[in-house]
Amino acid sequence: MNKDKIFKLAKGFRGRAKNCIRIARERVEKALQYSYRDRRDKKRDMRSLWIERINAGTRLHGVNYGNFMHGLMKENIQLNRKVLSELAMHEPYSFKALVNVSCTAFPGNKAVPKKEGLSSIL
Amino acid sequence: MATTIPTSAFIATPHRCSTGRSSAIWVQKAQFSASSSSLGVSLSLKRPSLRLVSVRCEANGAGMPVIPAEERWMYEESEINGPDIWNKTWYPKAADHVNTEKTWYIVDASDKILGRMASTIANYIRGKNLATYTPSVDMGAYVIVINAEKVAVSGQKRSQKLYRRHSGRPGGMKIETFDQLQKRIPERIVEHAVRGMLPKGRLGRTLFTHLKVYKGSEHPHQAQKPIPLPIRDKRIQFVKK
Numbered sequence: 001m002n003k004d005k006i007f008k009l010a011k012g013f014r015g016r017a018k019n020c021i022r023i024a025r026e027r028v029e030k031a032l033q034y035s036y037r038d039r040r041d042k043k044r045d046m047r048s049l050w051i052e053r054i055n056a057g058t059r060l061h062g063v064n065y066g067n068f069m070h071g072l073m074k075e076n077i078q079l080n081r082k083v084l085s086e087l088a089m090h091e092p093y094s095f096k097a098l099v100n101v102s103c104t105a106f107p108g109n110k111a112v113p114k115k116e117g118l119s120s121i122l
Numbered sequence: 123m124a125t126t127i128p129t130s131a132f133i134a135t136p137h138r139c140s141t142g143r144s145s146a147i148w149v150q151k152a153q154f155s156a157s158s159s160s161l162g163v164s165l166s167l168k169r170p171s172l173r174l175v176s177v178r179c180e181a182n183g184a185g186m187p188v189i190p191a192e193e194r195w196m197y198e199e200s201e202i203n204g205p206d207i208w209n210k211t212w213y214p215k216a217a218d219h220v221n222t223e224k225t226w227y228i229v230d231a232s233d234k235i236l237g238r239m240a241s242t243i244a245n246y247i248r249g250k251n252l253a254t255y256t257p258s259v260d261m262g263a264y265v266i267v268i269n270a271e272k273v274a275v276s277g278q279k280r281s282q283k284l285y286r287r288h289s290g291r292p293g294g295m296k297i298e299t300f301d302q303l304q305k306r307i308p309e310r311i312v313e314h315a316v317r318g319m320l321p322k323g324r325l326g327r328t329l330f331t332h333l334k335v336y337k338g339s340e341h342p343h344q345a346q347k348p349i350p351l352p353i354r355d356k357r358i359q360f361v362k363k
Contacts, residue, residue, distance in 0.1 A: 057253035
């Protein structure tokens with residue numbers, strides 16, 4: 001009974017780990033431990049990916065992530081980082097509006113970059 | 123998004139265009155429902171007339187047909203309303219990182235501080251300046267470096283910075299100073315600097331192939347129409363004291 005379940009979970013493993021019960025049992029246990037740990041890690045990784053994307057998006061407008069978020073917090077805009085990163089990617093005009101809101105609330109960055117790409121249109 | 127975004131390389135929204143598959147499925151289902159539905163309801167469906175070739179970008183926006191409430195159970199959520207972009211973090215499809223559509227940048231290395239220039243180059247090659255940055259996918263641009271033999275370093279590095287390599291055999295370490303290597307193979311200096319700043323791994327190695335370093339001021343990539351790399355670092359110009 002248990003062997004079948006182990007082999008079912010061991011599909012796609014390398015070498016004997018998918019075919020021989022003694023090795024498969026070890027690798028499956030490890031795999032389940034990793035998936036437990038990584039379900040928690042995934043939330044962290046996703047958030048850091050959103051932050052990286054927001055950072056890139058705001059730097060196109062001359063503001064860095066820290067000052068941008070500070071401005072948003074001051075204005076009590078409670079958009080979360082997931083939505084902000086999707087806005088930065090798919091709704092650039094709305095994102096530029098958010099950057100403006102943040103700049104009026106907290107004028108942190110002085111140096112504006114040379115206009116290039118989309119920023120020159122906005 | 124009803125905005126007309128100019129096709130600049132920085133922000134591309136091609137993921138919308140990948141609903142071609144779902145619209146093809148819809149076409150097949152629509153044929154079935156047209157033949158078997160006798161609801162007596164005036165269906166104001168805008169059905170593409172028996173089109174088996176799905177046009178990717180037309181499948182969205184105005185091209186999205188209205189599915190009446192009675193038939194909505196037949197379809198998946200993503201087929202009715204389009205892909206869910208607000209609840210799922212975007213991941214690039216193959217069409218979003220085609221190598222032939224990437225931007226090409228060009229940097230003139232004369233009298234630029236080596237490390238500062240290499241840092242901005244590595245950022246652009248990796249794609250970290252784009253809002254669509256993804257760490258597991260090559261979303262970056264190509265960078266051409268010309269006049270590599272004129273790159274500058276501050277302080278005593280010109281005679282004191284060592285480049286080491288090892289042949290693998292005992293006693294096989296070879297050491298060169300910055301000066302000697304610049305006389306021998308000047309491109310290697312810039313390549314070494316940028317390679318150290320790119321991620322190490324399979325993806326990093328392919329990213330490294332997107333860097334093109336040349337000794338003089340000529341490069342064979344005129345056809346790619348490279349644009350000057352925007353450098354925001356103020357201390358990158360070498361000032362002779």
